Amino acid sequence: MFQEILNRVYDVVGCDRMYVELKLFMRYPMPGKYVPIALEDDESLSAMWLSVTQTSAMAMEVYIEQVPKEINVQSNVGYVPSMDFRDSMEVPTSAPNMQFESFTSMLSDPHYEHVDSDRDEDDDARELVDKAIKAGVPSQDWLRVDEVDQRLIDSWMTWNVTGSLTVASEFEIGQEFASLQQLKNFVKAWSISRNQMFRVLESEPTKYVIESILGDITCGDHPLISSDFVADLIEDFIRTDPSFKVQSILTVVKNQYQFSITYKRAWLAKQKAISNIFGDWEKSYQELPRYLQALKESNRGTVVYWSTIPTQDPTTHIFRRVFWAFKPSISGFRHCRPLITIDGTHLYGKYKGKLLIAMGTDANFQLFPLAFAVVEEESTEDWSWFLACIRSSVTDRKDLCVISDRHRGILAAMNEPGSGW
Structure with missing residues (x-):
């Protein structure tokens, strides 16, 4: 089923497989933000359908990433000569922020000008096309919820934590948290996103005092990204699809915090998430x-x-x-x-x-x-x-x-x- 859909995407976009590889990502809702999950096979595709039904969403946004292929011919690497969606290929004249622009919305934007495919004989034109394609690839940092269709945000409100907090948020006087554990997780996420550490000075049911420790984390693995922290991070994924792959967990952590964790820690986090949701053995x-x-x-x-x-x-x-x-x-x-x-x-x-x-x-x-x-x-x-x-x-x-x-x-x-x- 996935291969049929991928073939259809190639046909609709009019992209030549010889020059460009298309990668699909679903924009998965997480508390206060969205993360990209790769669609690579029938299993991941089924997980997407399941996510739509279980979140009562009207749609699941899917993004297309264009990855130029290196070929051994005298042609610019990123050039796509046969991309003729609706008899034309539209590319940006400048490099706008594409964090949330889906491929179809890019094609319908009036600020994109028509480029005829016959211009492949012009080296300057090919270079412009190459830059435009690379600039048009959606960013992996999908945290700007304000740019998403409000109807989709409303349909995913059950995924949002109190106050719609994100790791990019700052602490403010008067913020409320559903539990002490939620506050602790937010403090960790805040510190990890800023590549910092903190020490706990006082921890009580109604009082939590911390002190920030200056200095960047230089190693590739942040000490705060424990298996418990990752288990809380992926709990919505596991609740929707208990067969969620460990490799996908590694991708989620990497995309969201720019740190890598070991396969063993990701596996342990999945077991803890399953236990939290369904109970242990x-x-x-x-x-x-x-x-x-x-x-x-x-x-x-x-x-x-x-x-x-x-x-x-x-x-x-x-x-x-x-x-x-x-x-x-x-x-x-x-x-x-x-x-x-x-x-x-x-x-x-x-x-x-x-x-x-x-x-x-x-x-x-x-x-x-x-x-x-x-x-x-x-x-x-x-x-x-x-x-x-x-x-x-x-x-x-x-x-x-x-x-x-x-x-x-x-x-x-x-x-x-x-x-x-």
Whole structure:
């Protein structure tokens, strides 16, 4: 899909691939500012569509960067001879500030004059075209929110922090912050953007006193850009797209603060952001009993079976496996075909395991979810327990046809005397 769109951009712009490479960027909303995110593949394109839907935005601005290619012919490097958008190519007579000018708005600006493509024989004209193209590339420093269409700003208001603060802002008497953590993050962003450090003299719930330390940071990595700071920076990205790439995190930090961080720190920041949004692995397992209990209470007749390992503390049990089947599935299976498909799949995360699934087939030959279980592994014991739970609480229908991948655990469980299969 991305390649098709890129090809269409080349066609609409009328740009010759031999001379110029086009790069696409979406203008992604962040608290009080926007940052450029490269559109490079289907995954990044899907993330853009998801961003539009989740922010209720009317549009996502996309920018085109023209990168002249070096070719081994007697021609000016930046010259684009076949760019004839709407039968002409319009280039600026001067080099205006292009921080927020999209490519289409550049073409429609009345201050741009027509240049005929036949002028490639004139060396002076080619040089002017080359300079114009390079001057027309949008800047990567997208912080001037005032130049954006107000309708787009309004549609992204949920992304803005109190007072629409940016790293370019100055502190003022009377500024308000939603929390102490927000104030700390703003102080860090302010210091990083000015290539400085600070020391904390006093930190209380209602009082935060700092002292600025003069002197530029000479190394490529700013000490204040910690994994916690980056996690807060990218939280909106991760909330929109949990698969947001670590390499993109490195780009965001570099573009916004002009400092580089290590891949490990960016990866750690992503894990912290995921934990902040969705909860960490330990808390997720602690919430699982409450979650399944809520399912039972809101879906009367839903079946849940636990298997845990007791500990010396009677209030603490170690998770072993859990089975559940929803009441609508149990009731509906009576009207399905006498067929069950069972299989298991890996769980990926900090804690490994397997998800066991049983599916039925309705009268319209559509899959019908029947029962689920999370177990440690696909052992004979686990499959026996899963199939026994189905027999005791989901269906006791005779002459059921079972389709499986003939896993040895499944075959052993099926052949056990008294298994009911």
